[in-house]
Amino acid sequence: MTPTTETPLKRTPLHAAHLRAGARMVPFGGWDMPVQYAGVKAEHEAVRTRAGMFDVSHMGEFRVTGPDAEAFLQRVTTNDVTKLRPGRAQYNWLPNDAGGLVDDIYVYRVADTEFLLVVNASNIEKDWAHLQAHAAGSEVQLSDESGDWGLIAVQGPEAGALLQPHTDVDLGAKKKNAFFSGTLLEFPVLFARTGYTGEDGFEVFVKAGDAEALWDRLVAVGLTPAGLGARDTLRLEAGFPLYGHEFAEDLHPLASTYAWVVKDKEHVGRAAIQAAPPVRLIGLALDRVPVREGYPVLLGGETVGHVTSGSSSPTLGHPIAMALVRADAASADAYEVEVRGKAHPARRMDLPFYKR
Incomplete structure (x- = not known):
């Protein structure tokens, strides 16, 4: 037999804190990440009703600077980067030439000729290569700062109230998608009023070397650690x-x-994105049986698509799913989802399933 070696899982700066808290760790996009601490339902409910925090330090950060920084990002993304003022953030897409996505990202404008990009952890190397290829010939500098930052997402209706006594910034005065510097529990940080849960909150960028100490102090002031399991059920309810x-x-x-993420401008893959999509994303609700990615979606006994994400919804009290179905079958009110050879009724629901 030929010996094989597995690539070791990467660890965030908060790895030791997760182990101390008794987190259940799982592989995720090449990283060793906490899937839960006290339990997915309890962590989900903490975020919906009070406030919780997530380790999202595995995400990638790229800095884009130079005289052509704005024009470069305008060309490689679909949203209108020129609308961003310094101190503002924007959800955006990196399209490929064929009309699919290299990644979905957040763009933060630091200054007139300086931006920070946050990209998905599993796509860091791919995104970096894509941006480098398109930067050729432009007066733009790219730097990969992914290893420099810890990133903690503090989410929930009480997130601002719990953080406010411990920072020098008036958090309540900051609007959604604001991006600003400050101190938090005496640590220098960058705040972004963004998130991925359907709740209010702040994503906190902190130097990697300070991340563990900040995390521990946030636990001490009452924030509930939450893992990937709750992050997934929260984003699914929010239709993200x-x-x-x-x-x-x-x-x-x-x-x-x-x-709305695609604006009328010249960008990579524009012609392909303008073509009508052959499938549509819909929301489904079931009475009892949770469904998972890949399960067939049926209409009139015919397979018309598949589940892309599914789980039981702690907030709604029943299973929900998102599914891609053929465009000509996307307007029905009722479908079925096949689970282990048996078809289960599913009713169409508008996205998002949950909105505060």
């Missing part, structure tokens, strides 16, 4: 797509409900 599930290199992104 996940790269690799609802978005991919070979999926038309306008199958989703995010057409």
